[in-house]
Amino acid sequence: MLRKAVSLIIFTLAAFIAYLLINTFSFKSKQHYYPAAEKVAIPETAIQNLATLLSLRTVSNDDPPSIDTAAFNRLDSFLTEKYPEIHEKIIKKTINRYSYIFEWPGKDKSLPPIILTAHTDVVPVPDEDLKSWKEPPFDGKIINGMVIGRGALDDKASVVGILEAIEYLLAKGYESRRTIYFAFGHDEEIGGSRGARSIVEHLKKEGVKPEFVLDEGYAITEGIVPGILTRLAMIGIAEKGFVSFRLSIELEGGHSSMPNDETAIGVLAEAITRLKEHPFPAQITEPVDQFMEYTGPEMRFAEKLVFANKGLLKKVIINAYLQSSATMPLVRTSMAPTIFQGGMKENVIPARARAVINLRLLPGMTVEKAGKQLKEIIHDDRIKIETLPFNSEPGKVADTGAFGYEIIDKTIKEVFPEVITTPNLVIGATDGRYYEEICDNVYRFVPICITQDNINSIHSINEQISGSDFKNIVRFYIRLIQNANSSNN
Ligand SMILES: [Zn+2]
The missing domain is CATH 3.30.70.360 (Alpha-Beta Plaits)
Incomplete structure (x- = not known):
């Protein structure tokens, strides 16, 4: 009797282990692989332009009178002076004085547009933190190839990355099949109500229905997710x-x-x-x-x-x-x-x-x-x-089977060949949530590299990015636009 019971236990256990193992071995990779894209030469001025933007104190403050309006005004001349092609060829609209919508009309009006978005404001640097910065946070210094300053990662690398990519394509005489919007909010760090929300209200009035929107939220991570040995790009498909x-x-x-x-x-x-x-x-x-x-x-x-x-x-x-x-x-x-x-x-x-x-x-x-x-x-x-009045419902979940996800995934792999990708839930709030009003597929990803070394510098001390990493951000946006135009979608 006892022997029968023991064999039954052993049999059940063996069957259970076999079941776990079969599931494990049949757990197939969902990664798509693409050949690496040709490495575009990005001019050094791109890095200088990022440093210049970091030197503008576009700080969002809960207390409006203390906002440095001169810095936000200088942002406007920064855009005009550094990006002559954009200034000449792209329609620019100013929203609530400091936010911008740029429209690059595509040749094929039957294709839905895409929107690339980022924010120009940054969080303040408390006085007591200043002495811990190796370089002042608003000097825009480049030391040993590192561009140092508040906003280097969140989110000015993305703002300048998008601008440089479009300037590059325009200078090459590239014509977009699809209309490309790029929009920069100026108050994301205090809720985005005058920036992204108004931008979206404007786009909605104009009847803009984008194929997809790309905002910040996740990045390429290294050594952050346990069990993953390669670099992992996480694409936010929803936010809390x-x-x-x-x-x-x-x-x-x-x-x-x-x-x-x-x-x-x-x-x-x-x-x-x-x-x-x-x-x-x-x-x-x-x-x-x-x-x-x-x-x-x-x-x-x-x-x-x-x-x-x-x-x-x-x-x-x-x-x-x-x-x-x-x-x-x-x-x-x-x-x-x-x-x-x-x-x-x-x-x-x-x-x-x-x-x-x-x-x-x-x-x-x-x-x-x-x-x-x-x-x-x-x-x-x-x-x-x-x-309390400032609140937002959890966002829609964007489709990982849609065109937008497919080309973001493809572009990541073409520009960062060793990286694998995954969707994930964004736990913080981003401007992206406002865009859900006009688009079902809002993705949240900036191709910055986040490691154990720099993860705590965001909103904190010694925020910085290397010039070579920054050039890859520009390459990513160039390739993304090319990919958005190459498909028949
Ligand atoms: Zn941000």
């Missing part, structure tokens, strides 16, 4: 939603020598603790599922086995994602308390306390559903919950 809720409470205050059992600060602190103890359920949404489909077959055996059996090992995968604050947001609607206010004086119990909780919503979640869920978890009617 964004909403903040203000919690406020009024309770009787008084002298701190005679405290009531419950105080405004105490009750609000308990509510925040409850939120921490009851996170939103973790799940694998479509963009993350696709990430596993694309990267899994390229991984080392152990990781490949797990992703090949993701149906069966879903819990294991989700748990692994939840272990780090870098991957957790990919599988969960995250909640973070960002403001807590109450009290003025050490011996007075305040009657009022307020807090703000910021949520990033997974595809499938909505601002309304999240608010309801938050209310249920807090479960205290004394706490008033308000939705």
Whole structure:
């Protein structure tokens, strides 16, 4: 009897292992391979122009009067002086003084246009950080081949990359079959409401329906994704939603020598603790599922086995994602308390306390559903919950089978031959979300190289890019435009 049971266990185990292995060995690569494109010679002036743009303090600040309007005005002369071909041949429209739409009319009006977009503003550099920069962040210095300054990666390399590519093609007498728009917002870092949102309103009024839009969001990564040994280009196909809720409470205050059992600060602190103890359920949404489909077959055996059996090992995968604050947001609607206010004086119990909780919503979640869920978890009617006005629903999921994805993928592989590609979910907010109003396929990718060395410099200290990496960005946009024109789509 015992022997029978043991053999049954062994048989089941063997069958289970065989099942895992069959799935692993039949987990086929989804990579398409293309021959490397001819390496276009990019002039050194391209690098100089990037340095010049870095020297303009186009800083987005939450406090509008402190914005350096002169810097944003200089941006206009920068565009005119450095890009004579564009100035002469391309239609430029200025939106809300500092944002721009450029239209390069194509010869074939039956083809839907494409839009390349980036933002010209950058986040501020706090005074206390200045001494940690090896070169001042707004001097536009080039040292040992590195272009150093705020915006080198986010997102001025993309702005200048697009401009250089188009200037290059125009100077060569290249004519575009498809209409190409390129648009630069000036306030992405504070929500994009006067930049990208107005740009899209304008395009919508003009009836522009692009084939696809390409904005920032992901990049080419190296040593960032565990289990992947080559460089990995991630193409954002959706982005998380964004909403903040203000919690406020009024309770009787008084002298701190005679405290009531419950105080405004105490009750609000308990509510925040409850939120921490009851996170939103973790799940694998479509963009993350696709990430596993694309990267899994390229991984080392152990990781490949797990992703090949993701149906069966879903819990294991989700748990692994939840272990780090870098991957957790990919599988969960995250909640973070960002403001807590109450009290003025050490011996007075305040009657009022307020807090703000910021949520990033997974595809499938909505601002309304999240608010309801938050209310249920807090479960205290004394706490008033308000939705703050600046919020966005999670984005549409762009199609990985569409023409746009196909040519972005192809262009990456032609310009960076050793790189593999994958779709993924963008966890931050980008201007790209506004374009979903006029386009189903908004992709989020800039061909900058992100490694363990420079990943923390974005929005931080010593942001920089090498001249040779920057030239590849220009090559990418040149090739992308050529590819967008070569297909019959
Ligand atoms: Zn950015």
